[in-house]
Amino acid sequence: MTKESSTPEKEDSMLDRMRERLVPEAMPVDDRGRMRMVVDSLVLHLHPTKVIASTMNWNYSWGLGGLSALLMAVLGLTGVVLQNNYTPAAPQAYLDILEINSNVWFGELIRNLHHWSANLLIVVAVLHLIRVFATGAYRPPRELNWLIGVAMLLLVVAANFTGYLLPWDQLAFWAITVGTSIINYVPLIGNWLGQLILGGPEVGANTLLNFYSMHISLIPLMIFGLMSYHFWRVRKDGGLTQPKKLDEVEPPKIERVTTIPHLVRRELVFALAAFAVLLVFAMLVPAPLEGIANPDISPNPAKAPWYFMGLQELLLHFHPLIGAIILPGLAVIGIFLLPFFDINLNSVGIYFRSHRGRSLAILAVGIALVITPIWVLLDEFVLNWSLWLPTWNTLLSNGLIPMAVILVPLILLDEWTVKFFHADTEERVLFIATFLFTAFFVLTIIGIFFRGPGMALYWPWNMPVAAH
Amino acid sequence: MSETTSEHPVTRRDFLKIAWAFFGGLALLETTGIFIAYLQPRLTEGEFGSLINAGLVDDFPPNSVTHITNGRFYIVRLGDGGFLAVYHRCTHLGCTVPWDSTAQKFICPCHNSQFDQQGIVENPPAPRPLDLFGVSIEDGQVKVDTGNLLQRQSFESAQVIYP
Numbered sequence: 001m002t003k004e005s006s007t008p009e010k011e012d013s014m015l016d017r018m019r020e021r022l023v024p025e026a027m028p029v030d031d032r033g034r035m036r037m038v039v040d041s042l043v044l045h046l047h048p049t050k051v052i053a054s055t056m057n058w059n060y061s062w063g064l065g066g067l068s069a070l071l072m073a074v075l076g077l078t079g080v081v082l083q084n085n086y087t088p089a090a091p092q093a094y095l096d097i098l099e100i101n102s103n104v105w106f107g108e109l110i111r112n113l114h115h116w117s118a119n120l121l122i123v124v125a126v127l128h129l130i131r132v133f134a135t136g137a138y139r140p141p142r143e144l145n146w147l148i149g150v151a152m153l154l155l156v157v158a159a160n161f162t163g164y165l166l167p168w169d170q171l172a173f174w175a176i177t178v179g180t181s182i183i184n185y186v187p188l189i190g191n192w193l194g195q196l197i198l199g200g201p202e203v204g205a206n207t208l209l210n211f212y213s214m215h216i217s218l219i220p221l222m223i224f225g226l227m228s229y230h231f232w233r234v235r236k237d238g239g240l241t242q243p244k245k246l247d248e249v250e251p252p253k254i255e256r257v258t259t260i261p262h263l264v265r266r267e268l269v270f271a272l273a274a275f276a277v278l279l280v281f282a283m284l285v286p287a288p289l290e291g292i293a294n295p296d297i298s299p300n301p302a303k304a305p306w307y308f309m310g311l312q313e314l315l316l317h318f319h320p321l322i323g324a325i326i327l328p329g330l331a332v333i334g335i336f337l338l339p340f341f342d343i344n345l346n347s348v349g350i351y352f353r354s355h356r357g358r359s360l361a362i363l364a365v366g367i368a369l370v371i372t373p374i375w376v377l378l379d380e381f382v383l384n385w386s387l388w389l390p391t392w393n394t395l396l397s398n399g400l401i402p403m404a405v406i407l408v409p410l411i412l413l414d415e416w417t418v419k420f421f422h423a424d425t426e427e428r429v430l431f432i433a434t435f436l437f438t439a440f441f442v443l444t445i446i447g448i449f450f451r452g453p454g455m456a457l458y459w460p461w462n463m464p465v466a467a468h
Numbered sequence: 469m470s471e472t473t474s475e476h477p478v479t480r481r482d483f484l485k486i487a488w489a490f491f492g493g494l495a496l497l498e499t500t501g502i503f504i505a506y507l508q509p510r511l512t513e514g515e516f517g518s519l520i521n522a523g524l525v526d527d528f529p530p531n532s533v534t535h536i537t538n539g540r541f542y543i544v545r546l547g548d549g550g551f552l553a554v555y556h557r558c559t560h561l562g563c564t565v566p567w568d569s570t571a572q573k574f575i576c577p578c579h580n581s582q583f584d585q586q587g588i589v590e591n592p593p594a595p596r597p598l599d600l601f602g603v604s605i606e607d608g609q610v611k612v613d614t615g616n617l618l619q620r621q622s623f624e625s626a627q628v629i630y631p
Contacts, residue, residue, distance in 0.1 A: 181562035200509045296537045298563035300577030394595055454580040
C-alpha cells in the first residue's frame with residue numbers, strides 16, 4: 001500500500017495484491033472514511049448509500065419485493081442443480097423425478113424447495129403488486145417500473161406454467177393440455193400458434209422439450225434482465241415511496257440513514273427468517289406427484305394449475321374466446337394502464353388513498369364477496385343462454401350477451417360511487433380495481449376448492465375423491 | 469448540404485438512410501421467418517400424424533365404437549355399416565373423451581361436454597362437434613390419415629365412408 005510498491009524493484013507478489021484488493025488494511029475510524037469504504041462494497045451496487053428511514057417500516061412495504069428476489073435466488077439455485085438429475089424426454093422425465101425423490105441425496109428436499117418457492121413466488125409477486133397499487137406507489141415518476149413489474153409477473157406465471165409440465169405426471173400432462181388448449185381460441189392464428197408452442201397437434205414429447213427449453217433459458221434470462229432494470233429504476237426514481245398518514249397536509253420530514261447497516265441488516269434478517277420458514281415447509285410438505293402421464297385417460301376433474309383456476313372458472317361461464325382471451329386480455333391491459341390515469345401525487349404513500357377510499361375499498365370487497373358466488377350459482381343453475389337462444393352463434397349467446405349482462409351492474413356500481421360518495425378519479429379506480437380483483441379471487445377459490453368431478457359444484461368437505 | 473432542391477427531391481444522405489432501413493427491415497423479416505420455420509413441429513412416420521392402419525373392416529361390427537389408442541381416435545361404425553374416424557380430443561379444452569357405452573355417448577370428464585355416436589354436441593361447453601380424420605378402405609383394411617384433420621360444424625352424410 002506504499003508508494004514504493006509501484007516501482008519495479010519492490011513489486012508486490014500477486015498474492016499480496018489480491019489481499020490488498022480484498023481486505024482493507026485498517027477499518028477507517030471516522031464517519032467519512034467509513035462512507036468511502038462502503039461506497040466500494042458490493043451492497044452499494046444495488047442500494048444507494050443512504051435511504052429514507054420511513055421507507056423501511058415493515059408495515060409499509062412488507063418486504064415483498066425483497067422476498068420475491070429471495071425466492072428468485074432460491075429458484076435459480078435449486079433449478080440449476082435439479083437439471084443435473086433430469087432428462088427432458090418422455091417418459092424418462094417422470095422416472096428421473098422418481099429417482100430424484102428416492103435416490104438422490106436431499107433430492108426430494110431440493111425439488112420441494114423449488115416447487116414451493118415457485119408457487120409462493122406467484123402469491124408474493126401478486127401481493128407486491130397489490131401493495132404498490134394500494135399505496136399509489138406506481139404514480140409518476142414510477143410508471144415505467146410498474147410496467148416492468150407487471151411484465152415480470154406475467155413471465156413468472158409463464159415460468160411456473162412451463163415448469164408445471166416437467167414432472168410428466170398425470171397432473172402435469174392434463175393441466176398443460178387444458179391450459180394450452182386455450183391458445184386454439186386465439187382468432188385466426190390460434191391453431192397454428194398452438195401447434196408451434198406444443199411442437200405438434202397435442203401435448204407430447206416435443207412439448208416437454210419446448211417447455212424445458214423455455215423454462216431453463218429464455219424465460220429466466222428475460223426475468224433476470226427485467227429484474228436488474230427494476231432494481232436500478234427503484235434507485236433512479238428515488239427509492240421507495242414514503243409512507244404518509246391520512247390527513248397529513250405537510251409533506252413528511254425526510255430523515256435519511258445509511259444503508260449499511262440499517263437497511264442491509266433488516267434485509268439479511270428477513271431473508272434468513274423467510275428462508276427458514278420455506279425450508280421447514282419444504283421438509284414437511286412434499287411437492288405433488290401423480291402417476292405417469294397417460295394421454296388416453298383424462299382424470300376427472302382435469303384442472304389447470306391453481307393460479308389459472310379463476311380463468312378456468314370463467315371458461316365455465318363464457319365462450320372460450322371471451323372467457324380466456326378477451327376478458328383476461330382487457331384485465332392485463334387495464335393493469336398496465338393504471339398509472340397513466342391514476343396520477344394524484346397527493347395521496348402517494350397512503351394506504352387506500354383517503355378516508356373515503358378506505359370505505360369504498362371495504363365496500364368493493366364486501367360487494368364482490370357476495371355478488372360473485374351468487375352470479376356463479378345463477379349461471380350454473382338458472383341462466384342457460386345457449387339453450388334459450390338455440391339458433392344464435394354460441395359466441396353471441398354464450399359470450400357477448402352474458403358479458404354485457406355483467407358489464408351493466410359494473411357500470412351502475414361505478415355511477416353509484418360517484419353519485420352517493422362523490423368519489424373522484426383515484427377513488428373510482430380504487431373501487432373498480434378492488435371489486436374486480438376480489439371477484440377474480442373468489443372465482444379462483446371456487447375453482448380450486450368447490451369444483452369436483454365433471455366440474456360440478458361441491459362443498460369442499462363433500463368432495464368426492466378424484467377418479468384417475 | 470442535405471437540403472432538398474427541386475432537382476433532387478431526395479438527397480444522397482436521405483436515400484442511403486432509406487436504403488439502410490429497408491434492407492435492415494428485410495433482414496429482420498428473413499431472420500424471423502427462419503426462426504419460425506425452424507420451430508415448426510416435425511412429424512415422424514408411423515406415429516400419430518401419419519397414416520394408421522386401424523384393422524380389418526370385419527373387426528368392427530355395425531353400431532360399434534372402438535378406441536384405437538395409438539392413433540388417438542375412435543372407429544365409429546354406424547348402424548348402416550358406414551365408418552367415421554373420430555378424434556378422441558374434446559373440442560372444448562383438449563381432454564380425452566371416453567365413450568360411455570351405457571349412455572351411448574361420448575362424455576368429457578373435464579367440463580361435461582357430451583357428444584352422440586357421430587360426435588355431434590349434445591351438451592356444451594364444447595363449441596363444435598368432435599373432429600374427424602380421413603378414412604380410406606383398401607383391401608378390407610380400414611386406414612386412417614391422422615395428418616388429415618377435419619373440423620366441422622355439423623354432421624353430413626358425406627363424412628361417412630362405406631366399404
